[in-house]
Amino acid sequence: MSNMTGAFDLELTEDGGRTEDVSDEEYFEADESSGRQQEYGGDGLPNEEIMETIELSAQTVNPSNVRKIGRERFEIISLLGKGGYGKVLLAEMLDESKSKYDPPRLYAMKVLKKATIARNQKDTAHTRAERNILEAVKHPFIVDLHYAFQTDGKLYLILEYLPGGELFTHLEREGIFMEDMASFYLGEILLAIEHLHTLGVIYRDLKPENVLLDCKGHIKLTDFGLCKESISLGEVTHTFCGTIEYMAPEIVQRSGHGKGVDWWSLGALMYDMLTGQPPFSGENRKKTIDKILRAKLSLPPYLTNEARALLKKLLKKNPSDRLGSGPDDAAPIKSHMFFRHTNWDDLLNKRIEPPIKIGVTSAYDVSLFDTKFTKQTPCDSPVDMTVFSPSINIFDGFTYVAPSVLTEMATQPWISERGPRSPRKSYKNESLLLNNGLEGFYQANAAAAHAIATQRGNHPGHVNQGPTTVVASSRAVNGYDTSAQEDMDTSGGAAAAATASTSGGGVTSSQGGATGGVHHRP
Numbered sequence: 001m002s003n004m005t006g007a008f009d010l011e012l013t014e015d016g017g018r019t020e021d022v023s024d025e026e027y028f029e030a031d032e033s034s035g036r037q038q039e040y041g042g043d044g045l046p047n048e049e050i051m052e053t054i055e056l057s058a059q060t061v062n063p064s065n066v067r068k069i070g071r072e073r074f075e076i077i078s079l080l081g082k083g084g085y086g087k088v089l090l091a092e093m094l095d096e097s098k099s100k101y102d103p104p105r106l107y108a109m110k111v112l113k114k115a116t117i118a119r120n121q122k123d124t125a126h127t128r129a130e131r132n133i134l135e136a137v138k139h140p141f142i143v144d145l146h147y148a149f150q151t152d153g154k155l156y157l158i159l160e161y162l163p164g165g166e167l168f169t170h171l172e173r174e175g176i177f178m179e180d181m182a183s184f185y186l187g188e189i190l191l192a193i194e195h196l197h198t199l200g201v202i203y204r205d206l207k208p209e210n211v212l213l214d215c216k217g218h219i220k221l222t223d224f225g226l227c228k229e230s231i232s233l234g235e236v237t238h239t240f241c242g243t244i245e246y247m248a249p250e251i252v253q254r255s256g257h258g259k260g261v262d263w264w265s266l267g268a269l270m271y272d273m274l275t276g277q278p279p280f281s282g283e284n285r286k287k288t289i290d291k292i293l294r295a296k297l298s299l300p301p302y303l304t305n306e307a308r309a310l311l312k313k314l315l316k317k318n319p320s321d322r323l324g325s326g327p328d329d330a331a332p333i334k335s336h337m338f339f340r341h342t343n344w345d346d347l348l349n350k351r352i353e354p355p356i357k358i359g360v361t362s363a364y365d366v367s368l369f370d371t372k373f374t375k376q377t378p379c380d381s382p383v384d385m386t387v388f389s390p391s392i393n394i395f396d397g398f399t400y401v402a403p404s405v406l407t408e409m410a411t412q413p414w415i416s417e418r419g420p421r422s423p424r425k426s427y428k429n430e431s432l433l434l435n436n437g438l439e440g441f442y443q444a445n446a447a448a449a450h451a452i453a454t455q456r457g458n459h460p461g462h463v464n465q466g467p468t469t470v471v472a473s474s475r476a477v478n479g480y481d482t483s484a485q486e487d488m489d490t491s492g493g494a495a496a497a498a499t500a501s502t503s504g505g506g507v508t509s510s511q512g513g514a515t516g517g518v519h520h521r522p
């Protein structure tokens with residue numbers, strides 16, 4: 001549905017008159033002085049952040065009743081994706097006699113060199129005694145980390161498998177989300193980030209690829225604030241996340257990495273959901289950075305006043321002006337008018353039905369993942385170095401990064417985190433754009449949004465009006481790799497593994513027939 005070419009790309013910022021240039025007081029020269037990037041506490045003073053890092057290992061991750069779970073207990077099924085740090089593979093757990101469980105127990109296996117979680121001691125005095133940090137990180141909208149083990153210098157994280165794939169795969173199919181749909185996903189993401197913040201963890205890496213969907217269509221954030229080291233990039237990997245344990249105290253205490261960076265990223269995701277592209281993106285790294293640091297925010301006219309107001313407040317370049325940067329963290333965002341129809345308690349308890357239904361056909365159905373990965377023969381060797389070629393546009397995936405983070409990155413030696421990912425610029429109804437131009441596109445979207453809302457007998461702010469179903473085609477999973485059995489711990493304990501489930505409800509097609517970027521529902 002969304003295989004349009006660049007011919008239909010929209011340059012919102014160059015649309016003279018049809019978009020609103022937000023030229024208010026938020027304009028912020030990020031390189032004026034580092035002092036302006038500091039986050040301020042309720043007392044008006046900069047926060048002194050003393051970070052502690054917890055390294056992930058079998059000791060810190062595995063439940064105490066699980067003594068030894070090793071690599072030999074997993075059979076690799078398929079490659080799901082590659083990030084800047086390593087691979088993520090679909091893996092099936094075997095019992096102690098190397099037989100498969102029935103029903104199958106599927107996990108996502110992430111292979112890294114090292115991973116830590118950095119958290120602010122000030123915020124976590126009450127949890128510091130905890131041995132198992134994962135108990136603290138556990139949240140309905142954050143991926144579960146079940147086991148960790150190390151072999152050959154590689155750290156294996158055995159994560160909950162999320163068969164719904166990336167939220168933005170679904171967004172690409174839809175073109176854009178209506179505001180009611182967007183508020184559902186943004187609300188779940190917000191709750192996950194708010195939870196991490198209460199633990200003193202800043203997520204920092206909120207971007208489309210890290211927002212996945214579980215089998216029912218609820219959000220799960222991957223990475224839960226991990227600081228990672230790649231298995232393939234040598235001894236030290238400098239990333240915007242930062243390998244915190246090598247940093248000098250004065251770097252760790254730099255306050256450019258306040259919680260506000262996550263609320264900026266939420267704003268950038270919101271903009272992408274509602275307009276089809278990130279707020280600031282250029283054709284290369286330099287231009288993207290430049291736009292994030294200096295370009296005015298442009299808002300298309302079809303956005304409601306509520307969405308417009310929230311975007312302006314989240315995408316404030318100066319973090320101390322940004323909504324959410326204050327001591328109340330997420331609270332003022334939750335009470336913003338954009339979320340006026342959101343019952344936060346219902347949302348947290350998953351009592352709101354997800355707008356997109358995940359229709360996978362079997363536990364092994366990986367068709368919601370990119371075939372450029374799933375068609376490869378999977379193995380857990382290090383990532384191919386060619387994906388880190390310096391010639392690629394390493395900033396394509398970083399249009400969600402807050403200005404303060406970019407400024408800090410510019411002062412540090414830095415290596416790409418991942419291969420290129422083009423910003424989404426595809427729209428459902430290319431003919432509409434061709435015939436009516438940008439204005440027609442906006443009008444049609446606004447009209448369609450209104451029509452759908454009316455049809456539902458509902459206000460556009462409401463969520464949960466009958467799920468859209470994304471039907472995953474049935475396809476054989478290729479490339480089983482049963483050979484990669486490595487020496488590791490032996491004998492598994494009573495693993496409380498989650499059982500892979502595909503029960504996303506009935507599977508009915510609702511694709512096609514989109515008008516003006518809006519999806520028809522059955």
Ligand SMILES: Nc1ncnc2c1ncn2[C@@H]1O[C@H](COP(=O)(O)OP(=O)(O)OP(=O)(O)O)[C@@H](O)[C@H]1O
Pocket residue numbers: 080081082083084085086087088108143159160161162163165166205209210212222223228369417418
């Ligand atoms: N739990 C999971 N279940 C299913 N797929 C996953 C899971 N975790 C990650 N993936 C897939 O693997 C891809 C790469 O994962 P991820 O982004 O976590 O890697 P990374 O090395 O941490 O990358 P980066 O930090 O650069 O984003 C994701 O975009 C997603 O498609």
